[in-house]
Amino acid sequence: MNRNQKIKLYLFLFLLAAAVVFAVLFPRLTLPFGFAYIIYLMSRPFALRLTTGSRKQRLSYFALIMVSLTFLCFPLFATLNSVDTDFSGLSNQLPEVQKVLQDKFFALKVMVFEKYGIRINIDPVTYIMSKVESQGSILVSHFPDYLSSLFEWMLLVPMFLYFFFMESKNSSRSFLESVPNSIFEKSYVLFSQFNAKFGEYIIAKFIEATILGTLVTLGLLLVGFPYPFILGFVAGVTNILPYIGPVIGFVPALFVALLSKDPNVSMLSMFLIYAIANLIDMILVFPLLVSKIVNLHPIVVVVSIIIGSQLAGIVGMIVIIPFIAFFKLLFKEIYKDLSVHL
Amino acid sequence: MSYEKEMMAKISKGEPTADRLDIPLLKYLWDASPLSFLTKESYHDFFKKISVISSFSDNEVRLFTKFLHRREFMTNEMIFKQGDSGYGFYFIFSGSVNIYANHNAQTEEQGDFVIRLDKCQYFGEMGLLEEFNRRSATVVAAENTILLGIFKPDLERMLESYPVLGAKFLRETALIMANRMGQLTREIIILKKKMRELEQRI
Numbered sequence: 230m231n232r233n234q235k236i237k238l239y240l241f242l243f244l245l246a247a248a249v250v251f252a253v254l255f256p257r258l259t260l261p262f263g264f265a266y267i268i269y270l271m272s273r274p275f276a277l278r279l280t281t282g283s284r285k286q287r288l289s290y291f292a293l294i295m296v297s298l299t300f301l302c303f304p305l306f307a308t309l310n311s312v313d314t315d316f317s318g319l320s321n322q323l324p325e326v327q328k329v330l331q332d333k334f335f336a337l338k339v340m341v342f343e344k345y346g347i348r349i350n351i352d353p354v355t356y357i358m359s360k361v362e363s364q365g366s367i368l369v370s371h372f373p374d375y376l377s378s379l380f381e382w383m384l385l386v387p388m389f390l391y392f393f394f395m396e397s398k399n400s401s402r403s404f405l406e407s408v409p410n411s412i413f414e415k416s417y418v419l420f421s422q423f424n425a426k427f428g429e430y431i432i433a434k435f436i437e438a439t440i441l442g443t444l445v446t447l448g449l450l451l452v453g454f455p456y457p458f459i460l461g462f463v464a465g466v467t468n469i470l471p472y473i474g475p476v477i478g479f480v481p482a483l484f485v486a487l488l489s490k491d492p493n494v495s496m497l498s499m500f501l502i503y504a505i506a507n508l509i510d511m512i513l514v515f516p517l518l519v520s521k522i523v524n525l526h527p528i529v530v531v532v533s534i535i536i537g538s539q540l541a542g543i544v545g546m547i548v549i550i551p552f553i554a555f556f557k558l559l560f561k562e563i564y565k566d567l568s569v570h571l
Numbered sequence: 572m573s574y575e576k577e578m579m580a581k582i583s584k585g586e587p588t589a590d591r592l593d594i595p596l597l598k599y600l601w602d603a604s605p606l607s608f609l610t611k612e613s614y615h616d617f618f619k620k621i622s623v624i625s626s627f628s629d630n631e632v633r634l635f636t637k638f639l640h641r642r643e644f645m646t647n648e649m650i651f652k653q654g655d656s657g658y659g660f661y662f663i664f665s666g667s668v669n670i671y672a673n674h675n676a677q678t679e680e681q682g683d684f685v686i687r688l689d690k691c692q693y694f695g696e697m698g699l700l701e702e703f704n705r706r707s708a709t710v711v712a713a714e715n716t717i718l719l720g721i722f723k724p725d726l727e728r729m730l731e732s733y734p735v736l737g738a739k740f741l742r743e744t745a746l747i748m749a750n751r752m753g754q755l756t757r758e759i760i761i762l763k764k765k766m767r768e769l770e771q772r773i
Contacts, residue, residue, distance in 0.1 A: 231645075231647075231648075233645075234645075234648065405640065406640075406641070410642060410643075410644060410648065410650070411649070413640075413642065414651065414655075414656075414657075414658050414659055414720075414722065415656065415658070417640075417658075417722055417724070418658045418722060418723060418724060421722075421723075421724030422724070425724075562656065565656065
């Protein structure tokens, strides 16, 4: 490699690093950009079918953006009313929950004192409930910020999406032209594989979460369990996280069952519904949709989720898996190359 | 009637005209025209000279060029090394390349010179077809060279969006491989014959 080629390579790597720093420093732009990119990757297979040979490409893309956004937002808006009702019901129950928990904790304290003579002086229930209340008030006080972010996203996401559909070919071509020759072939193939893996993973997880959420909601509705929509929604969303997601999704239902005084609320039927829904997911949906895309060891998945949550919260927990799958691919390639050349 | 007159007649009669002009297609046809005054060679002219692509129709050549990547290499710049993972198939648009075998990774020596490929020739087709391809030789630009490369993801996209074109290109690539195999077999037969002759002499 001569001097000019080296300079070109270092300049390219520097620009790449600068782009990463920019992305980290400006999350208000990066997050909607990333979200739009995810929707773009999800809808690209349909876009290809819709626009191949079509002369009205702009119109096709515009229609596709509208359909994608509706498809993504419809379940949210459709269930919003029911979720809101369930949420208000749960919030109204908070004082009752506090009372039940305090009674149970008091009984535990008495039992420990009578049996072992140890006096428990801490009051974790009041502490937890005050925390929940303070978090709730923070949520309410930040509501205008969330609303303005929402409007910002509503403007930015379709704009970025339109850019991806109309300009991604040209912009990715000019980006690829700037990649130095020495790393072009490999980085182009890896970049394409990452795009394909990422898009397939997100679409597969979205379908998996919808199926599981629907199964749980229908099951809870059938047995007359309270708050079926919000519990189904939570089960679906948390299912996006592999291994620990189903456990997190089950916890709210467990609390509802423990605190409910309604004789119709059966802990066993609720448990069976979650077990059946997760079994269907594990036996049918996951092997058919997701496992072939991300071939990672369970321990790697759990560790990745923890790292993802530390780096970027819930979004990090979701997107870290395809990234890790990509890095696995990258290291395999580097290792293969090293073993040939050494 | 010329296109312009036809359009004017349509407009004056109030008849509907095409809603928009396909500029890329017009530009392509302009470039592809044998009467074009451009001295610069277009992709169309270039691919018409290449045996693999010669069976493609004009429109197929136009679509095929959409999947290509133009890469410019300086004199003595390495295109790929023997043992590298291979993913692409290159056509020499301008310039020439030297192919070397027995590349030494430790001393970074290019190895033994095998052949020089010039404009309108191609190399690296195995990289496109094999799942885990290792480059069997080192290729270095002999002068300032422009290559048009097509890579595995491009082939996949081509098969998805233009299956007929993809299948046609794959058939042609398979033919190249078959020809190379035939050539190799003939060379092996000659070599074996020579070895037998040498053994008899000894």
